[in-house]
Amino acid sequence: MIEPQTKTALSSAFPSITWSEFRADARAVVPCDEIYAVLRFLRDDLGFDLLVDMTCVDYLSYRGAEDRFGLVYLLCATESNERITVRTFVNEPLLSVPSVVPLWAGANWMEREVWDMFGIRFEGHPDLRRILMPDEFTAFPLRKDYPLQGRGERHNFSVLYRAES
Amino acid sequence: MAIELPENVVVSKLDELASWCRKNSLWPMPFATACCGIELMATGASRHDLARFGAEVFRFSPRQCDLMIVAGRVVMKMLPVLQRIWQQMHEPKWCISMGACASTGGVFDTYSVVQGIDRFLPVDMYVPGCPPRPEQLIQSIIDLQDKIQREGTVGGREFTTRSRQEPKRALVELPVITLPRGVSHLPQGVRIE
Numbered sequence: 001m002i003e004p005q006t007k008t009a010l011s012s013a014f015p016s017i018t019w020s021e022f023r024a025d026a027r028a029v030v031p032c033d034e035i036y037a038v039l040r041f042l043r044d045d046l047g048f049d050l051l052v053d054m055t056c057v058d059y060l061s062y063r064g065a066e067d068r069f070g071l072v073y074l075l076c077a078t079e080s081n082e083r084i085t086v087r088t089f090v091n092e093p094l095l096s097v098p099s100v101v102p103l104w105a106g107a108n109w110m111e112r113e114v115w116d117m118f119g120i121r122f123e124g125h126p127d128l129r130r131i132l133m134p135d136e137f138t139a140f141p142l143r144k145d146y147p148l149q150g151r152g153e154r155h156n157f158s159v160l161y162r163a164e165s
Numbered sequence: 166m167a168i169e170l171p172e173n174v175v176v177s178k179l180d181e182l183a184s185w186c187r188k189n190s191l192w193p194m195p196f197a198t199a200c201c202g203i204e205l206m207a208t209g210a211s212r213h214d215l216a217r218f219g220a221e222v223f224r225f226s227p228r229q230c231d232l233m234i235v236a237g238r239v240v241m242k243m244l245p246v247l248q249r250i251w252q253q254m255h256e257p258k259w260c261i262s263m264g265a266c267a268s269t270g271g272v273f274d275t276y277s278v279v280q281g282i283d284r285f286l287p288v289d290m291y292v293p294g295c296p297p298r299p300e301q302l303i304q305s306i307i308d309l310q311d312k313i314q315r316e317g318t319v320g321g322r323e324f325t326t327r328s329r330q331e332p333k334r335a336l337v338e339l340p341v342i343t344l345p346r347g348v349s350h351l352p353q354g355v356r357i358e
Contacts, residue, residue: 133242133277134241134242141276148275149274149275150276151276153241153276154241154276154277154278154280155280155284157248157279158285159284159285160248160251160252160286160287161287162324163324
């Protein structure tokens with residue numbers, strides 16, 4: 001749910017936004033180079049003080065999709081009880097967006113997870129390390145071109161025998 | 166030749182005496198990572214009462230244990246921890262791979278789940294089930310006790326035999342039973358040789 005004046009305020013500040021709606025949930029698609037300005041505007045001027053979730057979708061071989069990765073920001077304004085979904089698309093080889101940790105500190109681990117699973121860099125992130133996979137892991141396992149059973153990483157350990165343990 | 170023995174004196178082998186002592190006071194190290202751990206807790210609790218078999222003292226320090234029960238799936242990030250814990254346990258020590266996930270990876274045939282801990286660790290007993298009932302775990306502990314009694318030695322020679330050195334695989338080729346035409350299942354008690 002989003003108030004009409006919120007929508008018009010955002011549209012007049014950023015004319016490049018395209019809107020869609022699904023069951024009264026407003027979704028704004030933002031060009032990649034404006035995403036940080038839009039999110040800052042939403043937080044500072046429109047009261048979206050809570051980043052509910054931040055995740056990513058790989059649209060490789062998805063029917064009708066033109067872009068590879070879709071980043072999704074789910075925001076909530078706790079005062080006015082408005083919710084908005086902000087989306088942006090990034091493509092190879094420029095897999096990098098500005099980090100929103102300066103806006104919402106809770107984005108820290110979410111961006112680390114997106115980096116871990118999809119390999120999208122967040123410029124300005126204070127500590128962009130893997131969060132779920134081991135540090136020595138090199139692939140990005142939630143990409144659609146990564147095989148489900150991996151590339152043999154799960155078999156790549158030293159074996160302990162009875163005599164040496 | 167008869168040996169004159171005083172009353173209440175029994176002659177035995179030292180190996181058998183040591184194995185008898187060891188098998189009746191196993192100290193499990195619960196390495197519980199998933200739902201098998203709940204069954205493991207139930208096994209140790211009052212209803213199923215693992216104390217009847219002398220293995221009720223769960224210790225969360227590997228240095229006090231001699232039986233590691235791996236209950237649940239082990240992922241890539243957990244396997245080095247598992248190996249470290251195994252190395253911290255004192256000899257003689259045994260390992261039970263409890264449940265489908267620990268033995269084979271189970272349904273989790275994905276990039277991060279280790280497909281059977283026996284690829285990287287020595288395992289003595291496998292418990293099938295998803296998760297196994299406490300009775301199955303108790304049966305595996307009884308079987309392990311039989312194994313300790315059967316082949317245990319004071320000096321731990323049984324751990325250095327060649328078969329123990331090879332990494333065992335949980336999946337052995339099972340015999341394929343072909344049923345006669347029109348028979349969907351075997352009646353209870355009927356076996357096809």
